[in-house]
Amino acid sequence: MKFTMTVSPDFSPDYIAGWYIFNTWLQKQTNESIHLELYNSFEKQREDIKAGKIDLIYANPYDASMLIRDKGFVAIAAPDNKSDEAMICVNNESDYHCVEDLKEKCNIATADDPEVSTIGMIMLEPADLNAENITVLEQKNYVMVAKHLINGSADAGFFLKEAYDDMSKFIKSQVRPIVTSQISVIKHSFLVGPSFFENSGINESDFKELLTTMHENMKGLSTLESMGFSLWNEQSQEDAEFMIDLMDTFVS
Amino acid sequence: MSKVTINYYDKTSEDREVLDEEVPFPEGKLIVSRTDVEGNITHCNQAFIEMSGFTENELIGRPHYILRHPDMPAAAFGDLWNTINTKTKWSGYVKNLRKDGKFYWVYAVVVANVREGKLVGFASVRRKPSRTKINECIDLYKTMLAEEKS
Ligand SMILES: Cc1cc2nc3c(=O)[nH]c(=O)nc-3n(C[C@H](O)[C@H](O)[C@H](O)COP(=O)(O)O)c2cc1C
Numbered sequence: 001m002k003f004t005m006t007v008s009p010d011f012s013p014d015y016i017a018g019w020y021i022f023n024t025w026l027q028k029q030t031n032e033s034i035h036l037e038l039y040n041s042f043e044k045q046r047e048d049i050k051a052g053k054i055d056l057i058y059a060n061p062y063d064a065s066m067l068i069r070d071k072g073f074v075a076i077a078a079p080d081n082k083s084d085e086a087m088i089c090v091n092n093e094s095d096y097h098c099v100e101d102l103k104e105k106c107n108i109a110t111a112d113d114p115e116v117s118t119i120g121m122i123m124l125e126p127a128d129l130n131a132e133n134i135t136v137l138e139q140k141n142y143v144m145v146a147k148h149l150i151n152g153s154a155d156a157g158f159f160l161k162e163a164y165d166d167m168s169k170f171i172k173s174q175v176r177p178i179v180t181s182q183i184s185v186i187k188h189s190f191l192v193g194p195s196f197f198e199n200s201g202i203n204e205s206d207f208k209e210l211l212t213t214m215h216e217n218m219k220g221l222s223t224l225e226s227m228g229f230s231l232w233n234e235q236s237q238e239d240a241e242f243m244i245d246l247m248d249t250f251v252s
Numbered sequence: 253m254s255k256v257t258i259n260y261y262d263k264t265s266e267d268r269e270v271l272d273e274e275v276p277f278p279e280g281k282l283i284v285s286r287t288d289v290e291g292n293i294t295h296c297n298q299a300f301i302e303m304s305g306f307t308e309n310e311l312i313g314r315p316h317y318i319l320r321h322p323d324m325p326a327a328a329f330g331d332l333w334n335t336i337n338t339k340t341k342w343s344g345y346v347k348n349l350r351k352d353g354k355f356y357w358v359y360a361v362v363v364a365n366v367r368e369g370k371l372v373g374f375a376s377v378r379r380k381p382s383r384t385k386i387n388e389c390i391d392l393y394k395t396m397l398a399e400e401k402s
Contacts, residue, residue, distance in 0.1 A: 125359070125380070183282050185297075249377040
């Protein structure tokens with residue numbers, strides 16, 4: 001049987017090759033045939049998840065909720081030291097120094113990332129700002145968000161912290177964070193669907209063992225490095241369930 | 253410094269230091285704790301420990317009222333428990349008492365932790381509240397407290 005693996009569309013484009021290398025590695029280790037399908041839109045990917053076309057996924061916490069609670073996916077592992085944090089940034093020369101400096105009707109630039117937008121909106125709450133009293137300027141990516149700050153067409157922008165950190169020195173000198181989330185328990189995780197375990201020769205504990213020990217040999221380690229990871233930590237179902245409970249407190 | 257006797261729901265009471273001094277909510281952080289179904293603390297994160305002023309050992313296993321501030325009306329917590337016991341999400345603004353007598357305001361969302369259809373506990377995730385909302389609550393809670401005392 002041929003299985004399909006996918007990656008949350010918010011992964012850094014620098015690591016596309018890494019995911020293909022990982023897929024090759026995984027096929028060798030499991031002796032199963034796995035096709036890697038990458039998406040550039042959350043919506044299209046979600047449609048395919050709902051249609052049952054996905055067997056393995058590196059999922060963002062947002063989708064993990066639906067995958068685990070509605071689709072019976074199992075949490076396997078999460079990369080070490082990689083929590084998803086969001087930032088609210090402004091033009092470096094602006095007078096905005098804290099969230100409370102932002103006022104009603106301000107323009108907020110965002111990228112198409114539901115998780116970062118959710119955390120960003122929460123960080124705006126102390127300023128009495130919400131979806132009804134701000135204008136959201138949705139952009140294709142974080143570089144476009146930065147552009148809107150630099151040219152002054154947005155008052156503030158939401159960033160994935162990792163994406164901001166990876167930007168050029170030039171951009172960072174013009175775009176300044178006013179608040180950064182430090183949530184630490186919200187992270188992407190690797191999930192496997194029930195059809196994979198039913199139709200492959202591998203069970204859940206073997207799969208966990210495979211990922212969490214892959215950094216112990218050279219081939220595995222270099223594969224991890226190509227994805228920008230150092231190692232996978234085991235994620236228990238309870239870890240994932242708790243993260244979902246936590247995300248649930250973000251939606252009203 | 254002034255000691256205030258706080259009477260808890262379970263008929264116990266404690267004399268606690270209460271100071272009129274606010275500690276600001278830590279920027280960007282969430283204050284997270286989990287309880288068993290009775291409301292005894294089972295887990296808390298670093299931000300929780302730091303803001304409460306207690307050590308982790310002093311918190312785990314203790315009822316969550318360890319943070320109860322005498323300015324909070326009982327009805328607010330009555331509403332919390334009535335809501336979460338039906339596995340419905342509760343949210344509200346809470347003034348919490350630290351070990352050192354200072355206080356901090358939070359916007360709290362409390363959810364039931366349901367595993368395989370069974371209620372196993374609750375989690376509270378607190379975030380930085382808006383000053384406007386706090387000011388509304390200061391007035392509201394004063395009124396509620398006066399009614400409860402009369
Ligand atoms: C998950 C959870 C979190 C809670 N967090 C707080 C809190 O931060 N501060 C607080 O005063 N009460 C909190 N409570 C409510 C307490 O259990 C308790 O009802 C409240 O402090 C009032 O005390 P009393 O019921 O003894 O009057 C929490 C309850 C639950 C279930």
